[in-house]
Amino acid sequence: MGIKERKAREIDQRRELILTVAEEIINSEGIDKLSVRKIASKIEYSPSLIYHYFKDKDEILKHLMEKSYKKIVGLLKSVQTSTEDPKDKIRKMTHSYILLALQMPEQYKSIMLNSSADILSHTSVLFDGASTKRQAVAILCQCLKQIDKYKNTDDKHIELTAQIIWATTFGLIIRMIIENGIDDTQKNLLIQHHIQFIEDGIIQKKT
Amino acid sequence: MGIKERKAREIDQRRELILTVAEEIINSEGIDKLSVRKIASKIEYSPSLIYHYFKDKDEILKHLMEKSYKKIVGLLKSVQTSTEDPKDKIRKMTHSYILLALQMPEQYKSIMLNSSADILSHTSVLFDGASTKRQAVAILCQCLKQIDKYKNTDDKHIELTAQIIWATTFGLIIRMIIENGIDDTQKNLLIQHHIQFIEDGIIQKKT
DNA sequence: TAATAAATAGAACAGTGTTCAAAATCATTT
DNA sequence: AAATGATTTTGAACACTGTTCTATTTATTA
Numbered sequence: 001m002g003i004k005e006r007k008a009r010e011i012d013q014r015r016e017l018i019l020t021v022a023e024e025i026i027n028s029e030g031i032d033k034l035s036v037r038k039i040a041s042k043i044e045y046s047p048s049l050i051y052h053y054f055k056d057k058d059e060i061l062k063h064l065m066e067k068s069y070k071k072i073v074g075l076l077k078s079v080q081t082s083t084e085d086p087k088d089k090i091r092k093m094t095h096s097y098i099l100l101a102l103q104m105p106e107q108y109k110s111i112m113l114n115s116s117a118d119i120l121s122h123t124s125v126l127f128d129g130a131s132t133k134r135q136a137v138a139i140l141c142q143c144l145k146q147i148d149k150y151k152n153t154d155d156k157h158i159e160l161t162a163q164i165i166w167a168t169t170f171g172l173i174i175r176m177i178i179e180n181g182i183d184d185t186q187k188n189l190l191i192q193h194h195i196q197f198i199e200d201g202i203i204q205k206k207t
Numbered sequence: 208m209g210i211k212e213r214k215a216r217e218i219d220q221r222r223e224l225i226l227t228v229a230e231e232i233i234n235s236e237g238i239d240k241l242s243v244r245k246i247a248s249k250i251e252y253s254p255s256l257i258y259h260y261f262k263d264k265d266e267i268l269k270h271l272m273e274k275s276y277k278k279i280v281g282l283l284k285s286v287q288t289s290t291e292d293p294k295d296k297i298r299k300m301t302h303s304y305i306l307l308a309l310q311m312p313e314q315y316k317s318i319m320l321n322s323s324a325d326i327l328s329h330t331s332v333l334f335d336g337a338s339t340k341r342q343a344v345a346i347l348c349q350c351l352k353q354i355d356k357y358k359n360t361d362d363k364h365i366e367l368t369a370q371i372i373w374a375t376t377f378g379l380i381i382r383m384i385i386e387n388g389i390d391d392t393q394k395n396l397l398i399q400h401h402i403q404f405i406e407d408g409i410i411q412k413k414t
Numbered sequence: 415t416a417a418t419a420a421a422t423a424g425a426a427c428a429g430t431g432t433t434c435a436a437a438a439t440c441a442t443t444t
Numbered sequence: 445a446a447a448t449g450a451t452t453t454t455g456a457a458c459a460c461t462g463t464t465c466t467a468t469t470t471a472t473t474a
Contacts, residue, residue, distance in 0.1 A: 007420090007472095036462060046423045048464080057462065113320060113385065124386040128393045160400045164379070168401070171378015172371065178320065179331040186335045193367045194375070197408040214451090243431060253454050255433080264431065 015053045017043060019067075022060055026106050061110065065119050068107040073135050075100050080139050086146035087199065093143070094165070094195055098173055102187075105177040112170060125166050131159040140165060147202065165198055222260050224250060226274075229267055238317050268317065272326045275314040280342050282307055287346050293353035294406065300350070301372070301402055305380055309394075312384040319377060332373050338366040347372060354409065372405055 021042045025034050036057055040047040054060050079093045101108040111123060125134050131141045140162035144150050150158060172194050176187055228249045232241050243264055247254040261267050286300045308315040319330060332341050338348045347369035351357050357365060379401050383394055 035460085037460085047462085048424080049422055051463070052421070113381075120386065126382055126386050126389055126393070126397060128390075160396055161404075163397060164401050164404055167379045167382045167397075168375030168404075169378070170382060171376070172374045174320075174381070175333055175374045175377060179327065179333050182333055183335075186333070189367055190333060190370060190374075194371050197368075197371055197375075197404075200408045200410075201404040203407075242429085244429085254431085255455080256453060258432070259452070 011053065015063075018050060018053055018060065019063055023064060026064070026110075031106050031110050061114065062119055064107070065111045065114065066122070068104060068111055069122055071104075072097065072100060076136060076139050080143070086143045087202070089143045089146075090140070090165070090202070091195055091199065093139070094169055094198060095191065098169065098191055098194075101173045102176065108173065109177055112174065126163050128156075129159075130163060131155070136166060137162050144202070149203070161202070164201075168198075169194065218260065225257060225260055225267065226270055230271060233271070233313050233317075238313050268321065269326055271314070272318045272321065273329070275311060275318055276329055278311075279304070279307060283343060283346050287350070293350045294409070296350045296353075297347070297372070297409070298402055298406065300346070301376055301405060302398065305376065305398055305401075308380045309383065315380065316384055319381065333370050335363075336366075337370060338362070343373060344369050351409070356410070368409070371408075375405075376401065 018039060021039050022034060025038055025042070036050050037047045039060075040050055050060075054063075075096060076093055079096055080089065083089045083092055111119065124130070125137050130137045132138065137159065141155075141158050144158050144161060172190065176182060176190065182190075225246060228246050229241060232245055232249070243257050244254045246267075247257055257267075261270075282303060283300055286303055287296065290296045290299055318326065331337070332344050337344045339345065344366065348362075348365050351365050351368055379397065383389060383397065389397075
């Protein structure tokens with residue numbers, strides 16, 4: 001009986017359709033303008049139908065965030081295996097992370113600022129022990145450990161460094177997104193300066 | 208005729224009352240739960256009355272933000288005139304800035320993340336030339352200039368440094384606010400680490 | 415084809431910001 | 445003090461929002 005499977009496939013397709021439409025709205029009108037009714041009208045179904053495929057609006061958001069989040073982590077991983085020099089790795093990771101985030105400003109904002117508990121459990125990185133539970137921090141720590149100066153540094157210190165790198169980079173990105181009208185050359189200068197700052201901070205480090 | 212003056216005073220009082228109540232709601236329930244109707248009910252007037260004293264909800268927010276913003280700038284100024292050593296100044300300014308922000312998390316979030324154009328014109332700091340138009344950046348630049356190593360550094364470079372310091376500190380604060388449940392010792396470690404990072408970045412700087 | 419299960423729609427509830435015309439209050443002048 | 449005019453306040457309404465519930469339609473199974 002392939003009918004059940006077809007049904008399951010149809011449900012998945014419908015869910016995908018909803019997510020796609022939601023993403024379209026976010027990209028064209030911004031996340032604030034996303035509404036269940038707007039999704040329904042664009043999909044030409046009644047609003048209540050949405051609730052057959054998703055528990056509530058938050059669950060839709062959650063799925064979208066998950067998608068974007070995986071994209072970001074995937075990027076980090078690909079950079080991690082690409083280069084040799086650990087310092088260069090951190091440079092490149094930070095740089096491409098920033099560029100990717102700027103390419104999907106609305107999604108990045110949502111992922112990082114939406115404090116829904118579910119999403120937060122993926123994106124929180126500042127707690128004690130994050131290096132063992134968050135891929136992004138783990139990858140950063142791994143890179144830091146490969147730097148000579150950190151050979152004899154305790155793990156907690158490395159974790160803190162990674163957390164600061166992450167949180168500060170986050171800050172620069174969010175402000176570049178929020179403060180609209182910054183031209184590209186200025187953006188590039190800021191990014192360059194920030195990466196230099198990180199490098200200096202790393203080099204200088206003394207246990 | 209002191210009646211007109213009394214009237215003006217009464218209007219001011221009413222406006223103040225609305226703002227106070229709004230702040231109370233924000234502090235107790237969070238900014239998301241603030242609504243015109245809730246203000247009205249707490250003040251025991253009809254919702255439509257609010258619109259006699261404020262153009263719309265955004266204007267109320269704007270006033271609240273302005274208030275908090277002034278508090279922050281005031282703090283920066285007081286630290287600026289307090290200490291001697293410029294490096295110490297930056298340390299202290301950053302530190303007390305972070306502590307103040309953490310004491311008013313909801314307000315800080317609103318000021319910095321609410322992208323209403325009016326508020327943005329006070330809080331945007333990343334554009335080219337911000338050091339002449341934004342007090343926070345200006346103060347930071349002034350401190351940087353007093354550091355020996357920066358004596359021969361061009362203004363644009365100093366501005367970028369100030370902007371990065373600002374944006375990264377912002378990032379750390381926002382994440383400490385958003386990621387609830389981080390205990391105080393961890394918070395202090397992060398803050399300490401961040402300030403150290405800034406210091407290292409500043410020292411290391413070579414034109 | 416009849417019974418059963420799933421998908422879809424429509425109406426409704428409670429909430430939001432906002433507007434507008436009417437009512438109530440107050441101030442001033444006659 | 446009464447009437448006029450300005451100001452303050454309200455109540456109802458509009459257009460939205462997320463969400464739930466009960467029908468109704470559609471598809472699957474026996």
